[in-house]
Amino acid sequence: MDKKDSQKSIWDQFKSLWNSFPEVLKLVGTILSIAIALKVLFPAAVLEINHFDAGPEIIEPGESSVLSWAVSRADNVAIEPDIGAVNFNGSISVHPSETTTYKLIATGDGEEKVALCTVTVKEEPQEPLLISSFDASPDSIKSGESAVLNWHVSGASKVNIEPGIGIVEPSGTASVSPDQTTTYKLTASNDDKEDVAYCTIAVEENVTAPEESITSSAESVIPAENNQTSQKNLPSIGSFNANPDIVEKGKSSVLTWDVTSATKVSIEPGIGTVSLTGSQRIFPDKNTTYFLKATNEAGSVDATKVVYVQESSTPPSSAPIPTPKQISPADGTVFDNSTSGATFKWTAVSGAANYTVEIDAYDSSSGSWLSESAGSQVISGISTTSYSFEFTAQGPGRWRAWAVGSDGQKSVKSGWWNFNYTV
Numbered sequence: 224m225d226k227k228d229s230q231k232s233i234w235d236q237f238k239s240l241w242n243s244f245p246e247v248l249k250l251v252g253t254i255l256s257i258a259i260a261l262k263v264l265f266p267a268a269v270l271e272i273n274h275f276d277a278g279p280e281i282i283e284p285g286e287s288s289v290l291s292w293a294v295s296r297a298d299n300v301a302i303e304p305d306i307g308a309v310n311f312n313g314s315i316s317v318h319p320s321e322t323t324t325y326k327l328i329a330t331g332d333g334e335e336k337v338a339l340c341t342v343t344v345k346e347e348p349q350e351p352l353l354i355s356s357f358d359a360s361p362d363s364i365k366s367g368e369s370a371v372l373n374w375h376v377s378g379a380s381k382v383n384i385e386p387g388i389g390i391v392e393p394s395g396t397a398s399v400s401p402d403q404t405t406t407y408k409l410t411a412s413n414d415d416k417e418d419v420a421y422c423t424i425a426v427e428e429n430v431t432a433p434e435e436s437i438t439s440s441a442e443s444v445i446p447a448e449n450n451q452t453s454q455k456n457l458p459s460i461g462s463f464n465a466n467p468d469i470v471e472k473g474k475s476s477v478l479t480w481d482v483t484s485a486t487k488v489s490i491e492p493g494i495g496t497v498s499l500t501g502s503q504r505i506f507p508d509k510n511t512t513y514f515l516k517a518t519n520e521a522g523s524v525d526a527t528k529v530v531y532v533q534e535s536s537t538p539p540s541s542a543p544i545p546t547p548k549q550i551s552p553a554d555g556t557v558f559d560n561s562t563s564g565a566t567f568k569w570t571a572v573s574g575a576a577n578y579t580v581e582i583d584a585y586d587s588s589s590g591s592w593l594s595e596s597a598g599s600q601v602i603s604g605i606s607t608t609s610y611s612f613e614f615t616a617q618g619p620g621r622w623r624a625w626a627v628g629s630d631g632q633k634s635v636k637s638g639w640w641n642f643n644y645t646v
């Protein structure tokens with residue numbers, strides 16, 4: 224083939240390739256379209272936490288909650304704190320002693336996803352702040368001697384006594400040796416309240432006898448003006464009250480008093496020697512007149528306070544019925560498809576005519592127990608100490624029981640015990 228023919232052949236091949244180029248584009252486009260369609264129809268597996276919740280989300284101290292979760296396309300699933308590795312789908316009963324946030328961690332193909340769930344534990348009701356007593360024994364000493372402060376406080380997170388003592392336990396004693404008459408202040412406080420009480424210890428000055436103590440009979444006569452001075456030196460009772468001064472039988476009142484210039488103060492009946500200033504809780508069972516007597520070298524003065532006791536307007540109730548104790552199945556039991564039901568058992572209690580059982584189920588779609596929405600299943604009038612129950616659906620559940628007397632009186636309900644039925 225000569226040079227001219229060779230050049231023609233190359234040109235023909237180029238034209239043929241050019242003419243077929245649109246077909247190549249069509250093929251590439253078709254392949255891309257198929258790839259996109261396959262991706263839409265069959266998406267790649269994606270790590271997903273479908274749900275992670277607790278039921279109930281708010282519990283009383285000592286009660287339990289059930290954590291439930293569902294995770295897809297994961298290699299590992301763990302829950303913190305205190306639980307660790309778990310299955311991709313499941314539930315578990317937890318008993319937090321304080322409000323706790325649980326963290327679910329799912330990993331797969333180098334990816335990690337996290338979900339949080341909080342179980343809130345209600346705070347126990349706080350005992351009311353009360354200074355029951357704060358006094359000294361003795362409340363009058365000579366210089367160099369000591370006395371003992373006594374106090375009893377309830378419902379306080381902090382108790383402080385000044386001067387010179389500082390933070391103390393809610394109930395206790397402390398030995399003190401003041402060199403002069405001293406009023407001690409007790410301050411009790413909790414998160415939202417503060418109360419104070421006072422206690423005075425009188426310190427007598429050491430008196431030196433005169434060198435010449437012998438006097439004539441005439442000299443020993445007390446002039447009238449000196450007698451008036453003696454009257455002026457008597458103790459002073461600033462206040463002596465009761466709050467309240469009318470109580471129902473079985474209830475209490477608090478006596479408070481404030482005395483000055485006395486070497487001894489006593490209150491009767493049933494209290495005895497007290498400090499110059501103080502308070503005392505009393506529980507009279509009938510109308511009672513309390514007598515306060517304040518004494519010093521010049522003499523004594525008295526004060527009275529009547530506390531009236533009324534009969535309670537509420538008629539006495541019969542003895543409460545004890546709460547039955549749950550026996551089985553144990554709290555947190557998991558049932559599988561090898562059984563179709565469970566038998567709940569509890570102890571018999573005195574005074575019970577029959578028993579009532581409440582069975583509750585957790586609705587994962589609403590994130591709450593049925594007792595909080597549609598209503599739980601309550602079976603009353605049970606004459607035995609057991610009840611057999613057939614499972615109707617899988618998932619978390621719980622049960623509790625209480626006793627009912629012949630007069631309709633009910634015991635306190637037992638705590639919830641959780642169970643879980645899985646298929």
